[in-house]
Amino acid sequence: MENLKIDISKTLSFVSEEKVAGYKNEIASHIKALQEKTGKGNDFLGWVNLPSSIDDAQLADIEATAANLKAKADVVVVIGIGGSYLGARAVIDALSNSFDHLMTDRKNPVVVYAGQNIGEDYTAELLDLLKDKSFALVVISKSGTTTEPAIAFRLLKEMLESKYSKEESKERIVAITDAKKGALRTLADQEGYKTYVIPDDVGGRFSVLTPVGLLPIAVAGVDIRALVKGAQDMEKITTEEAENSAAATYAAVRNELYNSGKGTEILVNYQPKLHFVAEWWKQLYGESEGKENKGIFPAACDFSTDLHSMGQWIQEGVRNIFETILTISTPNRKVEIPTDSANLDGLNFLAGKRVDEVNKMAELGTLLAHVDGGVPNIKVEIPELNAYYLGQLLYFFEIACGISGYILGVNPFDQPGVEAYKKNMFALLEKPGFEAETAAIKAKL
Numbered sequence: 001m002e003n004l005k006i007d008i009s010k011t012l013s014f015v016s017e018e019k020v021a022g023y024k025n026e027i028a029s030h031i032k033a034l035q036e037k038t039g040k041g042n043d044f045l046g047w048v049n050l051p052s053s054i055d056d057a058q059l060a061d062i063e064a065t066a067a068n069l070k071a072k073a074d075v076v077v078v079i080g081i082g083g084s085y086l087g088a089r090a091v092i093d094a095l096s097n098s099f100d101h102l103m104t105d106r107k108n109p110v111v112v113y114a115g116q117n118i119g120e121d122y123t124a125e126l127l128d129l130l131k132d133k134s135f136a137l138v139v140i141s142k143s144g145t146t147t148e149p150a151i152a153f154r155l156l157k158e159m160l161e162s163k164y165s166k167e168e169s170k171e172r173i174v175a176i177t178d179a180k181k182g183a184l185r186t187l188a189d190q191e192g193y194k195t196y197v198i199p200d201d202v203g204g205r206f207s208v209l210t211p212v213g214l215l216p217i218a219v220a221g222v223d224i225r226a227l228v229k230g231a232q233d234m235e236k237i238t239t240e241e242a243e244n245s246a247a248a249t250y251a252a253v254r255n256e257l258y259n260s261g262k263g264t265e266i267l268v269n270y271q272p273k274l275h276f277v278a279e280w281w282k283q284l285y286g287e288s289e290g291k292e293n294k295g296i297f298p299a300a301c302d303f304s305t306d307l308h309s310m311g312q313w314i315q316e317g318v319r320n321i322f323e324t325i326l327t328i329s330t331p332n333r334k335v336e337i338p339t340d341s342a343n344l345d346g347l348n349f350l351a352g353k354r355v356d357e358v359n360k361m362a363e364l365g366t367l368l369a370h371v372d373g374g375v376p377n378i379k380v381e382i383p384e385l386n387a388y389y390l391g392q393l394l395y396f397f398e399i400a401c402g403i404s405g406y407i408l409g410v411n412p413f414d415q416p417g418v419e420a421y422k423k424n425m426f427a428l429l430e431k432p433g434f435e436a437e438t439a440a441i442k443a444k445l
């Protein structure tokens, strides 16, 4: 059976193969440090062997809860932000019909999201939508105090409780949070909600394979067993192949590109369903590496859509970028381009070809043009877009991120910089306890 593959040949006119291979010894020691939990941030390494630790009972319990929510609700609102949101959305969007929300005759509820922004119109429109819908809530917050999901949960819980009895509402809320501490844990225990634990040693951006991701993904009807199996296999492959693995190669080449002045990486897809995989990847790499005034800036583009907006910049702008193309060998569906007798658009030369053949030539043509234009290209390829290969891909990016962060020399498992905006926001909102910060910030305005 084929596995995820990496091809770095189109970076090798920019960085030397010897230099990329030269990271191997260092990488071997970083993988050992991740496995043995001896490196920086070692109290947040629970994700490293997470796939292989997931057992049948855990999956069965999540599937049972998902079935319960499916039976009760037409709409399930997943409340969370950052790592408590992006993993679920990445997998659900990648594996659902592109027009899922318009599908009738459904087997699974529509999953919608809240608490990932503080847009008042978004919030009002969601509340309007839910008035006439049978709905349930999956609230996800490790800390239980993150402002965005806490506001959304307060509003949605109030609405749920006014629509159903208090007792029924408890059956329609699942909380995923810390085992012992935090506001959400306290509330969930008081109210008797069904809960799942976010392990202490798994940070938000590495939590997609915990109930944080698995429960919403199961609610959407995705096969979580196949997803976990893919991640387990990639864990095994990476452990066995270590410094010769695809993850090690990715970590090495992106660091070598960074050291040669390429400070921005654009994750490129040719399947719009992968848009949120890129959003998940952006948080994974951005929060892990962007610190101590260092780190590759993780950006993303959906091609060929964005070739008609960002293509000019990528082809001819500042030469400080490289691309990582996420490619799917074979699409799940088949559509052939028809013949047209008038041929006014001149496309009869494509008649009988599959749409994906055109897409693949757009991909190859773009790759060659961008490399000629001074943009190194890495290619990460999975055979098909399904739960199994997505599981491989998620773990591949996670382990490569850990290795890459250690090469960079930072602690890839903290995110101290995220607190700055929160502190200012609380000061501006005059949160009790922030009196000194309020006075200081008001003096700046």
Ligand SMILES: O=P(O)(O)OC[C@H]1O[C@](O)(CO)[C@@H](O)[C@@H]1O
Pocket: 081, 082, 083, 084, 140, 141, 142, 143, 144, 145, 146, 149, 203, 204, 205, 287, 415, 418
């Ligand atoms: O699950 P919580 O505690 O609400 O945090 C959500 C997100 O906020 C952060 O702590 C900071 O953005 C992320 O790491 C995390 O994924």
